[in-house]
Amino acid sequence: MIFSYLKIAFRNLSKNKAHTFINIAGLAIGLTCSLFMLLWVQSELSVDAYHVNNSRLYRVYEREYLDHKITADYETPGVMADELKRIMPEVQYAAAMQESNNIHTFKAANKTIKLEGTYAGADLFKMFTYPLLAGTPQSALSTPVSIAISQKMANVLFGGVEQAMGQALRFDNSESFVVTAVFANVPQNSSRRFEYVINWQAYLATHPGQKQWDNSGPATYVMLKPNASAQQVGKKLRRLASHYRVENAAFHSEHGLQPYGDVYLHSNFVNGNIEGGRIAYVHLFSIAAIFLLLIACVNFMNLATAQSVKRSREIGVRKVLGAVRGTLIKQFIGESLLFTVLAVAVALFLITLFLPAFNQITQKQITIPFNSAGFWLKILLLILLTGFISGSYPALFLSSFNPVKVLKGTSKINTGAVWFRKGLVVFQFVLSGILIIATIVVSRQVRYIQTLNLGYDRDNLIYIPVEGALNAKYDLFKTAALNMPGVASVSNISTTPTFIDDATTSIDWDGKQPGTKVSFAIAAIGYDFASAMKLQMLQGRDYSKAYPADANNYIINEAAGQKLGYTNAVGKTINMWGVKGNIIGVVKNFHFASLHNEIKPLVLRLSPGILDGGYLLVRIKPGHTGNVLASLQTLCKQINPEFPFTYYFSDEQYQQLYKSEQVVVKLSNVFSALAIFVSCLGLLGLAMFTAQQRVKEIGIRKVLGASVASLFGLLSAEFLLLVVLALLIASPIAWYAMHRWLQAYAYHTPLQWWVFALSGGSIMLIALATVSFQTVKTSLINPVKTLRNE
Template identity: 50%
Template sequence: MIRIARRKWHVFSTAIVADTITMIRNYCRIAWRNLVHNKAFSAINILGLALGLACSLLMILWVQDERSMDRFHEKGDQLYQVYLRQSYDGKVDGGYLTQGPLAAELKKEIPEVLYASGLQYYPPVAFQVNDKALKMSGGYASPDFFRMFSYQVLQGTAASAIDKPGTIAISRHMAELFFGSPEAAMGKTIRYEDTTNLAVSAVYEVPATSSQQFDFIRNWDDFTRGNAWAKSWGSFSPATYIRLRDNADRYKVAAKIKDFVYHYQEKSAGSYTELDLQPYAEKYLHATFSNGIPDSGRIEYVRLFTILAVFILLIACINFMNLATARSVKRAKEVGVRKVVGAMRGSLIIQFIGEALLLAFLALLLSLLLVVVLLPAFNQLSGKQLFLPVTQPAFWGTLLALTTFTGFVAGSYPALFLSSLNPVRVLKGSLKFSAGATYFRKGLVVFQFTLSILLMIGMFVIYRQMDYVQTKNLGYDRQNLIYIPIEGDLISRYSVFKEAAGNLPGVLAISKMKESPTVIEHHKGDLSWSGKDPNQPASFADAAVGYDFVKTTRLTLLEGRDFSREFGNDSASFILNETAVKKIGYVHAVGQPFQLGKVSGTIIGVLKDFHFNSMHDAIEPLVIRLDEKPKWGNILVRTAAGKTKPVLAGLAGICKDLNPDFPFTYQFSDEEYTRLYKSEQMVGTLCNYFACLAVFISCLGLFGLAMFTAAQRTREIGVRKVLGASETNIFILLSTSFLKPVLLGMLLAFPLSWYAMGQWLQHFAYKTSLEWWVFGIAGGITVLIALLTVSFQSIQAALMNPIKSLKTE
């Protein structure tokens, strides 16, 4: 009996499997037949989904790369960056610039601190091995640097990489350039700035997922030996990093170091200076301060791109729903016949979901092809090195889940709608749709265009802000201004260079400056002036310049004069900007006393405020001092308009004669300024593309709605034409009904975009205004594109023969 039962169960189960396979085969055959018989419809549907998937995939790759930055360090959960929070004049500021001695003192005084290191970056400097001279970027750090960060040390050890003065750790790239390989570089000598011979003590490799990219690191003692200010608690410049012991509590350590600076400074009434800790892995995405706390930054772009990826994928899915619904009129009789012969609603739902999944997987294949084609351009635009992780099973699993989800979401409404049709009414040719179904479809289109108009307005606002910062008068003339790095023999032979370059046709003025007029980051806190409250701290940006600085940069002097050789005591003289004078409170500042560090002198000039940093930040108090013998910085050369090319050729010849061991390099002031807004420009450009893509996909959805409406109102159009309606009347009637969802989308998008872009503009201290015409242009363009989209269907319906329209199938 048991054997017979088993045999019957085997036959029964085999039959079920066979029937299931036959059913799936039939579903696939029907799906493929519908896809082939409706090539135009299928192509539009697949293209819309493919564009949505490709766009979302690119943004997801970018977001994943952003979130993976600095996550490779072995003890990343114990790595922190120290930041400074200061309160004075009723405001709270925060920043990563700290005092030079801070790292060493934290390690010495706080038991929970295992490792600590300062890090001072420098602009590209020259290195030479035999006849090869190249410029590399890097900086100075404490011996703990390679012990706390997990950069792979290829040669040498992390413990001894930079533990001695006179040594240098170099990257694999730098080792290969100068010595051929990391192995060949170990122990060799490399000449720094044609002044110092350094021994290569280690070769390391920095992964692409590191926010810090550097070609070399030198010992911290070498830095402080040539920069005495780095030993002072009144100067701010290096970054400070610490690694806590495994059992240390971050918040307890933060509480301990909060008032740490007052172990070395006196407290001031009405103000405070605090230290705090930020997890190092969070710094890349959260580097913008608000009320002294890092709470935003690139994370805003990560959130934006995540939302964009979801929105564009939703737009593509909605587009699919509308196109599938538009096709439902032609497939209604098929559904009716199948229901009459016994098809269950569940089987119909499975069939239509299956068709949606088939289209989704075809769209996936096309989207992968699009991503492969577009990825090089996307990498160039975003400055990334993204790639498709095709060897990772998790990637394919995620892609499969995303595509299946897309297919289910996109096919859900058409499947439920078509399977619910009444077969009797359908076969009688009286297919009608409820008001709820109609409103739902139109609501989807409204949602599509709300998102599209949001993106378009964002595109316009970002463009206007970038144009504003590029064209705004900064207070100095950045056009025809060249920066040449002070290095090698130019350090000691600057006066000879200035005299020779000044005789070149087209050269109008020459000066020098530590840092550059575009970016002044160094700050001083040890300041004093007549009437200053000793309990009131102050922090001024500090710039060291040469003679003719005001003339070369074309700054505006409101009072006083520039530094001049005619006055023998200008080494103890200062020029302040308007904001600094207001901070001090002098009515007539020229001739008044001022002290910077240990140098006491007088104010000889007042400059009209100029922007010496990004427009994200308000103009700070600035003190400018004379330093004709800097060991680094830039020579500033002002050229006549149209003479830049011959001047550069002449400057190259002079540098070759005076500084033969260093290649002639330069940069333009306007290009350096543009780099301050690299992230905003990248995001703006990507938003332009994504906004156009979103509008295009939305118009595909509107095209589907136009197809649906024209098919539904065929008989009505015939009756109207018989009663005397002209083609123009019919066109206006249909176009108006098509554009209503677009206009409603505009009404919803305008207040949302006004709020969203207003919040984005708050990140800039100096910004453009949100003009009403920006919204009007975005809305007008959207209406025009939508009208062009539906015009073909509207004209086709208006020109239809009324006799054919009134025939009932």
């Protein structure tokens, strides 16, 4: 019997080649998109999940109550980790870590290499699963001159792991560190990847401000003892900082613990609470994957039932010969499963074909585990689920035909069945409409980010890391660079202007209420900074060598002026870290962090020297980029021969802040287009079914004088009405979802009505184009042929 069913199924497949192709293509595309999305979701969920001690690992976050506002982030005092180990018996290990990686130059055995890495506390390798190929977790970062390097770094500099142990490394040609451990290359599914780790004490030696509890910036990680309660530790940690710095009702902070495995996906803060993050995109694509699979299944249902008239006599004959409804249901479900197997095979081929491009878009290294039994079990479950969902309604519908009416030719489709199929089409376009609107809104937000006036000109501006002789020979570099044709201005800053994350509350001013604490972002800059950045100076002036007292003076932004309570801040006095000076200038607010956050109060101080880890800023005149870069490379080789010339474009560094959004836009554009395509296949199926049901009606209308144009309008209006209904349902759902998504940005594009109108108009035009062929074909049928069969 099974052989007979398969024979009938393959006969139907080959007999209706166009129908077979459309059905398999629609289902395969839906499955391909869904599988791609689920592979991306699975990759996101696997990030940081490999650490053996994950259940006991936590990251500390800080919540600040200031100016009647609650803010929070992961920046903590640089000495917190060591203090937690000292005073909390529940803490087994704790490690501070630089908030973000830096790129530095290393030299050993006549080889020079530039790699990205970080500083961290001595407990790092005791806490996290970064397998050591040489050395032990206890000795890896045990001294201030210790450095742990990756297997890749060991191979490049020393030719192997064992050869690297105990060797000296020259760091930025200024310090030397000894290799005390070699760790396996950090896996791709790690949120923090690095090639080297230097002992934390070395960081504190070059950043003494991080030894003060009033300053924050580094990250703090803790690992609790096996039986310790995270809730109890959290209670102790909550007001810990109040014992080390002055806090009161006007300003106080709280610290809390977040499971380390949650940080990657849940890293946004709203009103001081952890709320959202990349998990929003995981949810978005998980839902989209289900949506696309449902759209594909609904498309299959419509196309299958569209063929019902052609198969009605077959069903009638089979029933007359004794076939019961249950047997027919099994047959049609089996055919559906066969379609699904073929569609899955096509989908796996397409995934294999396009996976490299998908990895390039998502910046991941996803692979398909063909050798995994679990993977094929999931594929089997997907086939069964998709086959039963897509084949359920056609099986129930086709098996319900009355054989007497079918064989007499008097069988008609009941109204309920017709409305059900129309409901399926509406459902398809509701899902597609939501995806299209969401894609347009996300694309607009990304364009808004890319084109927003940041308060400085990020075009034609490059950053050059300060390293080696650039520190001592900055004046020589600046003089030579300014003499180059095409260079407009040169300055320097202690961090990239794209992301200034250092902050302090150790600032006093005249009129400050006793006990008041305000958090200010801080950065050290050089002369001509405002010119190099093209900042707008609202009050006062930039730093100048003509004023020797500027060494103790400050420049602030508008937000800082408001916090200080000054209408005209120039000439007013502030005291930062015990250095009292005047405010000499106020710059217009500019964005120096992600648009997720409001612009913070900023204090800029004059750098007493060029800081290692800082950056030179070079403003290039338009049209001279190539020549200037070549000249700068030659200059750097002359005055800094130990280091390769390295530079970054300001606009590219800015775009790095929004990599996630850019990936989402690219994926959304592709998947939304495919969702519309598959939905239109379902609409085509309904058009085919309707045409078959109304072919005699059309013949009668033509005999009575109806024109082709009027018949086209009559048939098309019904389908367009379904699309309009779907859009009316989809629009409020999409508005609510995207309104919530945009709230994660302090600065975002407005959610305007024309977005919904554009989405709706586009979908209606595509839908009209889809049904046009079938409706025109039906309208042109010779009425003699259709009425002769009555």
